[in-house]
C-alpha cells in the first residue's frame with residue numbers, strides 16, 4: 520500500500536525517477552478470464568470524491584451565490600447578465616423546439632452552426648476553418664476546455680496556466696492527470712495587467728505540452744496585446760507547444776484596444792485550439808453552447824474526448840446559435856450590449872474610486888478588479904475572502920474574492936472582482952449600498 524502511495528505521489532515528479540523506471544503506461548497484456556482488477560489506490564473513506572478533485576471543493580461562484588441569497592444581497596459575483604439575449608434569438612430557439620428538432624445533433628455539432636462559426640471567426644481576421652474537420656460544438660466553453668485538455672494531455676504532461684485563472688482550468692488539468700505550471704499576471708507600470716516573459720520562460724520544462732491562455736482575460740479584463748501574444752507564440756514555436764486560447768469575451772471589447780486570436784499569428788494556425796461560446800456575447804449564459812476551432816489533428820483529439828463527455832449538445836439551441844451568429848439584428852444587438860457594458864463599467868468604476876477602492880479599468884468583459892485595501896483596512900479586514908463575505912453580509916453586495924482564482928493567494932488578496940453585466944438600476948443600488956457600508960461606523964473585524 521505504502522509503495523503504491525509513493526508511486527502515485529511521485530508519478531509526475533520532475534525528476535522522473537519513478538515514472539521512468541516503472542513504465543506505468545505499458546499496454547495491458549491480453550485479458551484472461553475472470554478479469555481481475557489491479558489493486559486500487561487507498562481511498563480515504565471520509566470522502567467519495569476522487570483525490571484528483573478533492574482539492575477543489577465547491578466553486579467560489581456557488582458559495583458566493585448561496586451567501587448572496589442568504590443575505591438578500593445584490594449579486595455582483597457571478598458573471599451572468601440579469602437580462603435575456605435578443606428577442607429574435609429567443610424566438611429562434613422556441614421555433615426550433617416547435618419544429619420538432621429535438622433529437623441528438625451530430626457529434627461535432629449541427630453543420631449550419633459550424634458554418635456560422637467559421638464565417639464569424641474568419642470575418643474577425645482569422646483564417647477560414649473547415650467546418651467539417653476543424654470545428655466542434657461543445658457544452659459551453661467549459662465543455663470545450665474539458666474536451667481539449669482531456670483530449671490532448673497525457674498523464675504528467677505539464678500545462679502553463681496564467682494566474683489568476685478561470686477556475687475550471689486547474690480542475691480539468693487535474694482530471695487529465697496532468698500538471699499545471701503557473702505564470703502570474705500582475706499590474707504593470709502602465710496600470711495594465713501583464714505577465715513577465717521571464718516567468719513564462721521559467722515555467723516551461725521538457726514536459727510542457729501546452730500553454731493555456733485567456734484573452735480577453737477573466738478576472739482582470741485585460742487584453743493580451745501583440746507583444747504579449749508574440750512572446751507566447753515564440754515560446755510555442757521554440758518548444759513545440761500547443762496554444763489553447765479561451766476567448767469567450769472576444770466580442771465584448773469595451774475600449775479602443777482590439778482583441779486578436781493567437782491562432783492568427785504566423786506559425787500558430789496548426790498548433791492552436793481556439794475556444795469560445797455564445798453565452799457572454801448574446802447574454803444566454805444558461806444555454807451552454809460553446810465551440811473549439813483547431814486544425815484537423817487537434818480537432819480529432821478534442822472530439823475524442825467530447826464524444827464521451829457530452830456526445831452532442833442541445834439541438835434547438837444550436838439552431839438558435841447559428842441564427843444569432845448570422846442575423847444582422849443580433850449583431851447590432853451585441854453592439855448595443857457593448858455600449859451598455861461600457862456605461863456600467865464607467866459608472867461602477869467611478870463610484871468604486873470615489874468610495875476608496877482602487878479599480879483598474881478593464882478593457883473587455885464583465886468584470887472590474889479593484890484594490891480594496893483603503894476601503895477595508897479601517898474595518899480590520901485584510902483578506903479578500905473576509906472582505907467579500909463582509910460586503911455580502913453587511914453591505915448586501917456580493918462580489919468574488921479573486922484569490923479563489925490563484926494558487927498563490929497573495930497575488931489577489933488585496934483585490935475584489937465586481938461584475939458589471941447587470942441592469943443600470945441594479946448597479947446604482949449596489950453603489951448606494953456600498954456607500955452606506957463605507958460611511959457607517961466601522962464594525963471591527965480584527966479577528967476575522
Ligand SMILES: Cc1ncc(COP(=O)(O)O)c(C=O)c1O
Pocket residue numbers: 598658659660661662685733736737765767795796797798804807808809
Ligand atoms: C474565461 C472564461 N472561460 C469560460 C467560461 C465558461 O463559458 P461557458 O459558460 O460558455 O461554459 C467563462 C465563464 O465565466 C469564463 O469567464
